[in-house]
Amino acid sequence: MQLQQRINAFVILGRFLGQFASEKTTKQIDIPHNDSFYDGMFQQLELAKSHNGWFTHENLRFACKSWSEALSEEKLQQWVSNYSIPENTPKTIAVIMAGNIPLVGFHDFLSVLITGNKVLGKLSSNDEQLLPYLSKYLMTLEPEFEEFISFTEEKLEGFDAVIATGSNNTARYFDYYFGKYPNIIRRNRNSVAVLTGDESPEQIKSLADDIFRYFGLGCRNVSKIYVPEEYNFDNFFNGMFSWKEIINNNKYINNYDYNKAVYLMSSVALLDNEFLLLKEDTSFSSPISVVFYEYYKDTSALNKKLLEAEDHIQCIVSKDHIPFGSTQTPQLDDYADGIDTIDFLLNLSK
Numbered sequence: 001m002q003l004q005q006r007i008n009a010f011v012i013l014g015r016f017l018g019q020f021a022s023e024k025t026t027k028q029i030d031i032p033h034n035d036s037f038y039d040g041m042f043q044q045l046e047l048a049k050s051h052n053g054w055f056t057h058e059n060l061r062f063a064c065k066s067w068s069e070a071l072s073e074e075k076l077q078q079w080v081s082n083y084s085i086p087e088n089t090p091k092t093i094a095v096i097m098a099g100n101i102p103l104v105g106f107h108d109f110l111s112v113l114i115t116g117n118k119v120l121g122k123l124s125s126n127d128e129q130l131l132p133y134l135s136k137y138l139m140t141l142e143p144e145f146e147e148f149i150s151f152t153e154e155k156l157e158g159f160d161a162v163i164a165t166g167s168n169n170t171a172r173y174f175d176y177y178f179g180k181y182p183n184i185i186r187r188n189r190n191s192v193a194v195l196t197g198d199e200s201p202e203q204i205k206s207l208a209d210d211i212f213r214y215f216g217l218g219c220r221n222v223s224k225i226y227v228p229e230e231y232n233f234d235n236f237f238n239g240m241f242s243w244k245e246i247i248n249n250n251k252y253i254n255n256y257d258y259n260k261a262v263y264l265m266s267s268v269a270l271l272d273n274e275f276l277l278l279k280e281d282t283s284f285s286s287p288i289s290v291v292f293y294e295y296y297k298d299t300s301a302l303n304k305k306l307l308e309a310e311d312h313i314q315c316i317v318s319k320d321h322i323p324f325g326s327t328q329t330p331q332l333d334d335y336a337d338g339i340d341t342i343d344f345l346l347n348l349s350k
Contacts, residue, residue: 001144003085006114007076009142014071016137020045021065023057037137048102048129053251055102055127059214063102066329076114079332083342085115088349090148092118094156096164096174099124101214103131107332108163111341113148117348120159121151161348163341184344186337190223190284191315191327194302197231199324204239206325210317211276212243213328215252216288219314219336220327224284224292226302231295237273247275256289284312310338 015031020041027038048055069075093112097105105121109131112119123131132151139145156162161182164174171187178185193207210222225236247253253275260277263270271278281292296302306316314336315327335341 001116001142001148002087003080003114003116005142005144006116007073007080009138009145010071010076010110010114011073012141013134013138014068016041017064017071017134018068021061021068023061033137033140036140037133041133044129044133048127051129052099052126054100054215054217056249060102062213062328067103067106069329070332075332080114080342082333083346085342085346086349087116090117091160091345091348092120092158093345094120094122094159094162094164094178096122096156096162096166097124097127097131098165099126099128100217100219102127104218105131105165107336108165108341110332111345112163113145115342115345117345118148119150120156121149122153122156123151161345163344165336182344182348184337184339184341186339188285189219189312189314189337190286191220191317192224192226192284192306192313193222193324194226194296194306194316194318194321195228195231195236196319197228197235199235199319201235201239203324204236205242206323207317208240208243209325210327211240211291212246215246215249216286218328220330222291222315222317222327223286224281224294226294226296229295229297233271233278236278237271237276240273240276244275252289255287259287259290284309 012032015028016034016037019025019028019031019038027034045060048060049057095105095108095112097108104127105123109119109121121131135149139149159181162174162178163184164178165186166174168188171185174185191210193210207222214221216223247256256275256277260270260272263277263279268279275289277290278293279286279290280294282294283292286292306313315322317324317327
């Protein structure tokens with residue numbers, strides 16, 4: 001199968017996903033095999049929602065929309081144009097996926113296949129409905145994919161390299177079991193925002209998307225903010241108000257109530273707007289419904305501090321880094337942990 005064939009299949013997959021990107025969906029007649037897969041995709045989305053309470057309709061639609069936009073002909077061609085992708089004998093790549101947000105393992109899945117390799121997927125029990133179904137659609141579009149896509153619930157065997165995503169704890173096991181193979185092993189990371197106090201209301205409102213999208217469960221979600229001394233938190237909370245409806249999610253509000261109770265019983269000082277807690281803390285990883293904050297005096301010193309902590313940080317949102325509101329819509333070449341997945345895969349054949 002040639003590279004262009006693979007690109008063509010993913011472009012069609014993107015169009016297929018685009019049908020499920022908004023609340024009011026319309027079945028399109030010009031998408032191949034839509035009659036066979038359209039209704040089934042609705043069923044898989046419902047199954048995903050019922051299986052995982054964090055996978056709300058809104059978040060599932062957002063994931064479909066994001067991948068639909070990413071899988072355009074233009075973006076795929078631009079992405080692969082940065083590499084020389086030969087048609088070598090394929091390697092089998094074991095891909096161990098997280099399950100914190102919908103289709104979180106799709107980029108690894110795409111990277112393996114677009115480079116002409118075989119994916120042996122091990123899904124998280126929290127996100128096991130959508131990707132196998134989309135794989136069936138891909139294999140119907142391009143039957144040659146049948147030899148390139150497989151999933152297993154058993155012990156991983158017969159692979160040449162590993163891409164694994166998990167927590168710091170699971171990463172230690174990954175290192176132990178897969179350390180002898182070429183690998184990418186990802187650990188916990190969080191994203192931060194650097195505020196100056198001069199941000200516009202629109203920028204702070206966009207920052208709310210970076211904080212609350214997927215309930216803050218993704219490594220690209222902002223879990224901590226850096227603010228100058230004497231920062232006016234009223235502006236921050238005004239921007240957060242656009243996400244006030246999040247309090248209607250039972251799982252989220254249970255976390256908010258629990259964390260608030262624990263902090264108050266420990267006499268921890270908090271800033272609170274009744275659906276988000278701000279806690280002064282030097283750590284990066286905050287609980288659900290909580291954002292840590294830390295004051296800074298000097299921008300240069302802060303930049304040095306962030307550079308020294310780069311192994312813990314996925315994204316930095318600021319006027320000088322990633323724009324406000326864009327953390328959950330990464331480009332195809334925005335690689336997790338800053339590790340170029342395509343380059344890793346291509347080097348396996350050298």
